[in-house]
Amino acid sequence: MNRFEARNFKTAKARYMQGYTVSLSWLSEYLDVSDRWLKDNILKQINYTVYSLSGSEYQKWSKQGGSNGTYVNLDEVNDFILKKSIEGEYFFEAQTEVIDLYSYLEGNVKLRKEAFEIYKQNFSIYTTGYGRLPKKFIEFVSKNYLKGRLENVSVRTLYRKDEYGERYISDGRNSGKYPWVRIKTINIFSENVRLYFPKRDLGIVDKSGKTLIIKAGEHIHRYAFMHGDIRLCMGKSADGKHGNKVIYIGKRNDPAKDYKIPYTIPYGKSINRF
DSSP states (O other): OOEEEEOSHHHHHHHHHTTOOEEHHHHHHHHTOOHHHHHHHTGGGSOEEEEOOOHHHHHHHHHTTOOOEEEEOHHHHHHHHHHHHHHTSSEEEESEEEEEGGGGOOSOHHHHHHHHHHHHHHHTTSOOOTTOOBHHHHHHHHHHTBSSOOOOTTBSSSOEEETTEEEOOBOSTTGGGSOOEEOOOOOTTSTTEEEEOTTSOEEEEOTTSOEEEEOSSHHHHHHHHHHTOEEEEESOOTTSSSOSEEEEEEETTOGGGGOSSEEEEETTOOOOBO
């Protein structure tokens, strides 16, 4: 596409007002890629501006908070990702989603109250988390509400009996059983988006204010799986089938944190009630 060079204050200000306000270094850090990857995979296909002012022109520019370097327009970068997704070169996909199971317990008020009490009584001794449901609760809901048994996608074993009683364990190790489903694109630069990456540890602050570290690698994928987060694949791998850059996308203000009974299900799968 077009490389535009701004060498004087007037031109630089005009380009800045057109939205070329995000530095290449910021974008590299945000996407966790190198400048070279950005240049090879994105910059060659979008418009960008190189601010290269000097002397008195640079002094006027710097007084306005400007600096030299390569800058892009985030809206144009997002449009580029959208275009590549439509063309099938980039893709957004998900394996799971998180619902509030409590909202499915409708109808009989007494049954709903009893179900929620069973959930709370049998879950109170655990740290709250996605996908982990007490065995007694599973059996009660399956018997009174559903056609068939609740499928808890993130469990590795049906349940574990230990000093805490009988409980369903969620650790994401079951993720290989469920397909990735292509979904519509989202704006990865939205304020409500939180990006994290397969090769970097992830720090999560829990309800008590304590920071939990999710280790890079397989644990990151399991975390995404259990929380219904999205995967974005960008670029091309050597075989041309998969993106050579993977980004996980979560919500900064996740509504699931306020769910009474957060429950992980395969993406797009419905819960069959009576």
